Amino acid sequence: MEEAKRNPVNFEILYNTYYEKIFRFVYQRVDKKEFAFDITQQVFMNAMLNIKKYEYRGLPFSSWLYRIARNELNQLFRKNSSHRTINIDETDLRYVADEMKVDALEEYSQKLPDVIAELDEDDLQLIEMRFFEKRAFKEIADILDITENNAKVKLYRVLEKMKEAILNK
């Protein structure tokens, strides 16, 4: 880290270590992999440009990179919302439905994609990070720059909102 701060050429180790993680974070949120590769490259460029600002004070470097990626994506989606894509594995939907503690699991699983697609970006990020990317609350909190407890509370409020939306469908 300190070497990378002194000379960007030394950033390569960090680049190689975190490349796949960042790519998958980006690719989870866009449609085309070529586009995701481009954005990933830009994330690392931003990281290199701002590496001197990073100091470890309880925030893991990976979470710092994820924040940069999230910011990069948010800027992109503000310019063109059509770039935003939600990528779901069907098995993950059952986890979401299960977490909502509902009886008609199958029925809920089928309606979830539509409900998820209608969530605003902040709520969507919580669902994605918790259920599709299987992140711990601590990591979610680091990325979103909120407390762990806050992350839990927010997530369960989103689930309640989704449950209500399904019942109204």
Next chain:
Amino acid sequence: MKKKVNINRESISSEEIASQKRFGSLIKSYPAVTNPYRRTSWRTKSIVWVAMASVVLVYYVIKGESSEGFIRPPFEEVNIATTDYSVDASKGGDFTYKSGTKIVVAENSFLDKNGNVVKGNVDLKYREFRDPIDFFLSGIPMQYDSAGTKFEFESAGMIEIKAFKEGNALTMNPNSPVKVQLITTGDASDFNLYYLDTVAGNWAYKGKADTKRQMNAAKYLASVDSLKDTGSVMVAAKEEFADVQVKQEEEKLNKIREEIAKLEKRTPFLPRQLDETKNHFKIKADTNLFPELAIYKNIYFEVSDENENFTPDIYKTAWEDPVISEYRKGESYKLTFRKGKAVHAFIVFPTLKGSDYDNAAEEFSGKLKKHSQALAAKKEDEIKASHDFETAYNARREPAKMQLNQSAGGTTQILVTLSAFGNWNCAFPINLPTGASLALKLEDIDGKQLGEGDFYMVDKNRNSLFHYQTNTLSRFEFDPKSQNVFWAVVDKKMYVFTPHDFANVNKTAGEYTFQLRKIDKEIARKEDLSEVLGI
């Protein structure tokens, strides 16, 4: 606005992700900051930020354009020609290239530079590169950088497909991609797909090749060949490749073999002369079981000295009919006596006595000679019949095998859904050959050192083109067990080092000079190159 949702999108492998790492590109785009970024006036900061933003902007702009400067065909006028197709973009169409490759163009496959779907007629240009000479003439690099490790490609086939409307290059509509069914000989099931990224100047890994190969026929053929080794070829012939002639030859061969078996069983046998001082029995042998004995009358079975348990008391018992069985073929038999639970078996020799023996002995040599001649003749017939059968069998098998090969038994169909126009390669990364290592110097046959240029080698066991720069020849390796050909292109002239030249190389010399022969023949076609290189 409702967001797009993909359910169960195909996952992407770690390898594919790793193949896209471009730290080199990143560092090239990184701004050279001469002063440390410290507190400066807002004006200086603004200038720095604008400069950085410009660098980033330029990075994106450059990335959007394609650069093919690293594709360098060695000859301006000799290259693999494209085949042109005209397609109605709204309707799509199927096209079959001369190799059998099928190009399937869907409706609305083409986008213009603004991302709009193209209507009307589109010019599709397609060509294939199959062998090292194709690779050489194309000038397309066959080297692959995989996360910093360099490999050579062994290719099952490379294609180039481009689309134009009124001279303007088109891009592929990702919602309606073009598909290619590339036909290649051999088994390409372990190969990968690569796309030539002309911006990055490298091949990009695109996943495992989706191949289709008819293995049943190939497996059957392999099993037929293995049956042949065990002598059961007739079973195989009946089941698959038999036709009328093959069956006839097979029946003829079988008949001859049966006759030989019968003849061998009737090999003339001369009983011994009875030693009347030894114990013996007079028992009628079953002529069906022992035809070699049937020709003799009054056979006595003399008890062999091998029997340790024989006693003359055996004559005192009225035994059930004794049973004769063969003991040592052509020599001795076993005689078994039973009565109730009592069983005795003895080794015996068939013998004749007196005039019976004299007459038999006199006739025997004639009979043996006659029999030997008959057997020899039958064996000759067997050899001929076997040859006739093999000929008929192979004559039927080879066309069948080729037919199966052509109908995808021995070929592979590589199914590619293209994500872009350009060059695609079904290939496998391999290392440079090894075996013999030399510090190489290159001269022409007059002893004049060759200058800077491009140097190539083909190992005839691989469908690869190995490309060397001058400074990599200080440790040149090749497989001495293969047939290799090496050539140089220096100042637009070609020089060659043939397989015959390779055979004379002192592989343990350490330092060695290749003297390459200059090619004076004009290279006007691929065939000219094949001729001078011998590949």
